[in-house]
Amino acid sequence: MQTVGRTRTHFLIRAWTAFVVLAIYLPIACGALAGLSKGRYFSFPIRIFSTEWWGKTWDSFEIHVLVQNSVLIALIVTVLSVLFAFFGALAFARYPWKGRRAFQRLLLLPIFFPQPVLGLALLLWFNALGISPSWKTAVVAHLVWIVPVVTLVIAIQVFSFDPVLEEAASDLGASRLFTLRTVTLPILWPGIWSGALFAFLLSWGNFPLSLYTAGADSTIPKWLYSKMVAGYTPMVPALGTMSTLTAAALLLGGGLVRVLLKRRSELRAREG
Amino acid sequence: MAENSLSAPAPKLSPGLRASLPVLVLLVAGFLAPLVTVAAYAFATPKSFDVFRSFTLQNFAAIFDANNTVWTSFVWALALAFACVAILLVVCYPIAFGLNKVFGKWSGLVSVLFVFPLFVSENVRLYGWVLFFIKNGVLDGALKWLGFPGGPDLLYTPGITLFGMVYVYLPFMLFPMTLGIAMIPRDLVDAARDLGASRLMIWREVELPLAMPGILIGALLTFVLAAGAVAEAKILGGQSVITITQDIEVAFTYAQNWPMGSALALILVLIVSGLALTAMSRLDLDKILGKR
Numbered sequence: 001m002q003t004v005g006r007t008r009t010h011f012l013i014r015a016w017t018a019f020v021v022l023a024i025y026l027p028i029a030c031g032a033l034a035g036l037s038k039g040r041y042f043s044f045p046i047r048i049f050s051t052e053w054w055g056k057t058w059d060s061f062e063i064h065v066l067v068q069n070s071v072l073i074a075l076i077v078t079v080l081s082v083l084f085a086f087f088g089a090l091a092f093a094r095y096p097w098k099g100r101r102a103f104q105r106l107l108l109l110p111i112f113f114p115q116p117v118l119g120l121a122l123l124l125w126f127n128a129l130g131i132s133p134s135w136k137t138a139v140v141a142h143l144v145w146i147v148p149v150v151t152l153v154i155a156i157q158v159f160s161f162d163p164v165l166e167e168a169a170s171d172l173g174a175s176r177l178f179t180l181r182t183v184t185l186p187i188l189w190p191g192i193w194s195g196a197l198f199a200f201l202l203s204w205g206n207f208p209l210s211l212y213t214a215g216a217d218s219t220i221p222k223w224l225y226s227k228m229v230a231g232y233t234p235m236v237p238a239l240g241t242m243s244t245l246t247a248a249a250l251l252l253g254g255g256l257v258r259v260l261l262k263r264r265s266e267l268r269a270r271e272g
Numbered sequence: 273m274a275e276n277s278l279s280a281p282a283p284k285l286s287p288g289l290r291a292s293l294p295v296l297v298l299l300v301a302g303f304l305a306p307l308v309t310v311a312a313y314a315f316a317t318p319k320s321f322d323v324f325r326s327f328t329l330q331n332f333a334a335i336f337d338a339n340n341t342v343w344t345s346f347v348w349a350l351a352l353a354f355a356c357v358a359i360l361l362v363v364c365y366p367i368a369f370g371l372n373k374v375f376g377k378w379s380g381l382v383s384v385l386f387v388f389p390l391f392v393s394e395n396v397r398l399y400g401w402v403l404f405f406i407k408n409g410v411l412d413g414a415l416k417w418l419g420f421p422g423g424p425d426l427l428y429t430p431g432i433t434l435f436g437m438v439y440v441y442l443p444f445m446l447f448p449m450t451l452g453i454a455m456i457p458r459d460l461v462d463a464a465r466d467l468g469a470s471r472l473m474i475w476r477e478v479e480l481p482l483a484m485p486g487i488l489i490g491a492l493l494t495f496v497l498a499a500g501a502v503a504e505a506k507i508l509g510g511q512s513v514i515t516i517t518q519d520i521e522v523a524f525t526y527a528q529n530w531p532m533g534s535a536l537a538l539i540l541v542l543i544v545s546g547l548a549l550t551a552m553s554r555l556d557l558d559k560i561l562g563k564r
Contacts, residue, residue: 025389033410044417090287113500121307124534
């Protein structure tokens with residue numbers, strides 16, 4: 001009887017999860033449909049499908065600038081946040097030091113903080129410093145939120161890392177830098193890679209921070225929002241879908257690389 | 273908190289403190305300093321920009337004035353956030369349980385399906401729901417096509433705002449909760465069952481208390497984020513509900529009254545961080561994130 005009840009519960013859990021997953025992707029699918037319909041205004045069922053709006057979006061100069069801004073911001077944020085977060089994760093998870101618990105809590109605060117309010121607070125701060133907002137200030141804003149996230153992602157990997165390995169290397173006479181390069185980094189690569197992927201994708205899709213801190217420079221999410229509020233064109237869902245597909249492709253490619261990295265580090269661990 | 277660790281007498285910095293320095297500098301310059309600026313602006317002369325040069329309580333007096341209706345925005349924001357957390361607890365628990373105990377080798381893929389939407393900006397996803405619910409949209413059009421009179425008018429209501437929040441913040445509840453449920457040792461559940469405990473009893477006496485840290489983090493995170501939400505009310509809710517963040521934003525933009533916006537933001541931050549810090553002080557992060 002126990003097992004019958006259990007199978008039924010498991011079936012219900014599977015069905016509920018499938019339903020929620022479908023609901024999560026439904027609006028994304030609606031956007032994709034709207035971007036592929038021919039008319040200026042969206043109506044369902046779609047009478048004529050066309051790639052007209054995709055073409056227009058692809059060719060638009062304005063959109064090219066947006067994409068450049070978004071890519072530039074995301075790339076810089078990725079590099080910087082991995083650098084910050086690598087050391088942050090060691091402080092978070094590797095070393096037993098006095099201020100560690102306080103540091104762990106401070107690190108969580110920007111995540112536990114409404115992003116629109118953070119964006120506005122940064123706007124005030126930049127203004128008080130006499131810095132006029134641009135894509136560069138947006139990079140700083142993204143970092144404040146993304147570095148803590150990436151630190152957590154890498155910290156999870158650091159937690160599974162045995163410090164004895166590092167100590168053994170240094171006992172055997174390896175220098176600090178050599179230990180870092182040959183012991184620490186290879187083991188942490190999967191976590192660092194995931195962190196980098198998170199950093200890029202979170203920056204790519206970020207809207208509230210860019211809205212307030214990018215000044216006159218626009219990013220894809222910011223432009224989409226301005227058009228949603230005033231002046232819908234089918235370019236909005238078309239560009240939204242393109243942006244989503246880009247993120248999906250990156251996640252897929254990044255995931256594959258991560259699997260390879262993990263396999264390699266496991267292989268190396270077994271050999272060593 | 274940062275000052276604590278910095279002011280510690282340390283002739284030679286410990287490796288931990290040294291490693292934490294870049295992040296500490298970033299958080300002090302990019303998080304604490306902006307908050308201090310907001311606090312300073314909150315006490316500046318209304319509708320001025322003379323921060324750090326004036327001190328007045330006029331902004332707070334205006335907020336707590338009996339004729340000011342801004343408190344309704346606070347009530348809306350907090351009520352919506354509370355409802356959002358309550359709904360998400362129920363929606364996510366079965367999924368989090370499934371990710372740990374039911375899906376087996378598929379749980380990685382299912383997790384990725386839930387992570388991915390985080391990388392699509394919320395306005396794009398919310399706008400997808402607009403296209404779904406709008407007149408002649410996907411729901412309305414499909415129902416008409418099937419011969420029904422058409423879809424219900426759900427868009428631009430407080431209910432749809434709440435729906436949008438539940439939708440956007442789902443992953444923030446799901447993943448901490450999943451980590452929490454992962455902390456339940458299987459032997460303990462088996463032992464309870466062998467001793468004759470009923471399923472409900474196992475859940476209430478064993479599983480729930482052990483998973484509580486994760487659930488609490490999820491609830492806290494979603495509450496804080498939802499309390500500061502604005503896009504849902506604007507895009508889906510059509511401003512049928514004005515949340516406090518929207519009032520803050522209006523004060524900062526159209527009204528050009530930064531001191532008033534700062535005072536409102538300060539009150540929101542105090543409510544939210546008070547909650548966050550009390551709950552966080554009870555948690556052991558090492559354990560939750562998997563330190564052995």
